[in-house]
Amino acid sequence: MTVETEVAVIGGGATGVGVARDLAMRGVDVALLERGTGLNAGTSGRSHGVLHSGARYAESDPDGAADCLRENRTLREIAPGCVVDSGGLFVRLADDDSAYFERKLDACREVGMDPTRLAPDEIRERVPGIAEAVEEGFGVPDGVVSPARLVAATAASARDHGASIHTGSAVVDIDVGSDSGRLAVHVDGGPTIAADSVVNAAGPWAGEVAAMAGAQLGMRPTRGVMVAVDYPGLGPVLNRCREPADGDIVVPHGEQAVLGTTSVAVDDPDTFEREDWEVERTLSECAAMLPALADAMVERTYWGLRPLYEPDELAREGRGISRDFAVVAHDAAPGLVSVVGGKLTTYRRMAEAVADRVCGDLGVEEPCRTAEEPLPGAGDPERLDQLAREFGAVGPADSDVVRE
Ligand SMILES: Cc1cc2nc3c(=O)[nH]c(=O)nc-3n(C[C@H](O)[C@H](O)[C@H](O)COP(=O)(O)OP(=O)(O)OC[C@H]3O[C@@H](n4cnc5c(N)ncnc54)[C@H](O)[C@@H]3O)c2cc1C
Numbered sequence: 001m002t003v004e005t006e007v008a009v010i011g012g013g014a015t016g017v018g019v020a021r022d023l024a025m026r027g028v029d030v031a032l033l034e035r036g037t038g039l040n041a042g043t044s045g046r047s048h049g050v051l052h053s054g055a056r057y058a059e060s061d062p063d064g065a066a067d068c069l070r071e072n073r074t075l076r077e078i079a080p081g082c083v084v085d086s087g088g089l090f091v092r093l094a095d096d097d098s099a100y101f102e103r104k105l106d107a108c109r110e111v112g113m114d115p116t117r118l119a120p121d122e123i124r125e126r127v128p129g130i131a132e133a134v135e136e137g138f139g140v141p142d143g144v145v146s147p148a149r150l151v152a153a154t155a156a157s158a159r160d161h162g163a164s165i166h167t168g169s170a171v172v173d174i175d176v177g178s179d180s181g182r183l184a185v186h187v188d189g190g191p192t193i194a195a196d197s198v199v200n201a202a203g204p205w206a207g208e209v210a211a212m213a214g215a216q217l218g219m220r221p222t223r224g225v226m227v228a229v230d231y232p233g234l235g236p237v238l239n240r241c242r243e244p245a246d247g248d249i250v251v252p253h254g255e256q257a258v259l260g261t262t263s264v265a266v267d268d269p270d271t272f273e274r275e276d277w278e279v280e281r282t283l284s285e286c287a288a289m290l291p292a293l294a295d296a297m298v299e300r301t302y303w304g305l306r307p308l309y310e311p312d313e314l315a316r317e318g319r320g321i322s323r324d325f326a327v328v329a330h331d332a333a334p335g336l337v338s339v340v341g342g343k344l345t346t347y348r349r350m351a352e353a354v355a356d357r358v359c360g361d362l363g364v365e366e367p368c369r370t371a372e373e374p375l376p377g378a379g380d381p382e383r384l385d386q387l388a389r390e391f392g393a394v395g396p397a398d399s400d401v402v403r404e
Pocket residue numbers: 010011012013014015016033034035036039040041042043044045046047048049050051052169170171172201202203204205209222223224225260261303304305306307340341342343344345346
């Protein structure tokens with residue numbers, strides 16, 4: 001059986017559902033294919049869930065940081081029920097470089113933030129368990145976002161605008177170069193989808209999906225661990241103000257705190273090692289900021305894979321650079337567009353860039369409206385949780401918060 005559509009989107013993480021929503025809102029016929037039994041089965045459901053202000057990247061990638069800040073504000077408008085306005089703090093401990101602290105503070109100002117400089121007493125007031133070694137800090141508008149709610153509400157919006165969402169639909173092959181110019185997407189045990197364009201939003205698996213169409217997409221996924229511990233009442237997202245390294249962020253999550261993370265190259269996104277040292281190092285480094293974490297009960301650990309694009313990574317050094325995104329059209333597979341990299345925080349902006357590209361190819365002139373129209377259930381946590389359950393979108397990142 002063959003199903004006809006204008007665009008097939010492969011991948012039901014934040015990026016894929018964002019693309020489906022954007023295109024559907026512009027009147028394009030879309031079918032989204034996700035191999036998991038539910039949406040949010042990949043990296044999106046396995047992040048820290050920080051709604052970045054951009055402060056983490058302000059000195060290394062001001063453009064990426066400005067994107068974060070803009071999208072941070074937009075998501076608070078269109079999806080308030082997906083966001084907790086926790087605020088964020090950057091803290092410098094006694095051994096950390098004070099020149100780096102000043103550089104970051106200046107860079108945050110230049111990006112458009114209004115960071116408040118805080119003395120140790122003021123930091124202790126906001127974060128009672130902070131280490132004695134804290135020397136100074138500043139506040140930024142970080143928040144916490146629920147990927148399950150965000151992905152599900154975005155998918156619901158796409159569906160409301162006419163998109164069809166197919167979970168349990170693993171793409172196994174893509175035929176290109178037919179006389180009609182249309183592509184044929186083959187789903188394991190399912191129908192073939194015939195489409196004018198195919199968007200590859202398969203995150204860390206995007207290289208494999210591109211190869212199915214005979215195209216090359218160099219990916220360099222890296223894994224990072226997150227450790228959720230029993231730690232009620234943290235308050236703000238706590239960031240260590242130093243050159244990026246293992247274990248420099250603690251995220252408030254209801255009664256818990258989520259600690260992160262590491263960065264280790266991975267060959268195969270389906271079968272990668274998960275090592276104890278990553279958990280231990282993350283715990284001990286984060287305990288330098290909050291000593292009580294060393295004895296906190298570990299509730300769960302999970303790993304996520306950064307969908308990093310190799311050409312960008314080769315041009316970068318280390319982890320200080322923002323995880324920016326790339327939209328790639330493939331000469332070897334006309335009609336296939338891949339989107340890789342980025343962040344959960346900037347998923348809407350990534351989707352807009354992809355939809356602009358695809359609409360250009362299809363001759364669709366409708367503008368993007370995703371930043372203006374609120375998501376379904378935008379301010380209603382009960383409704384958002386219901387959508388998350390309906391789409392099977394609850395993942396390890398917020399299984400403690402989204403009610404089953
Ligand atoms: C450790 C870590 C922490 C992070 N923390 C944050 C954070 O705090 N804040 C933030 O903004 N960003 C964060 N990020 C980044 C962010 O999570 C990712 O950039 C983003 O979620 C990627 O979304 P995606 O939709 O592109 O990929 P994914 O969410 O991985 O989606 C890809 C989907 O494609 C599906 N798929 C794969 N192959 C096929 C196939 N053949 N057929 C059909 N479907 C297929 C997969 O099942 C998956 O659901 C973090 C990333 C990591 C690794």
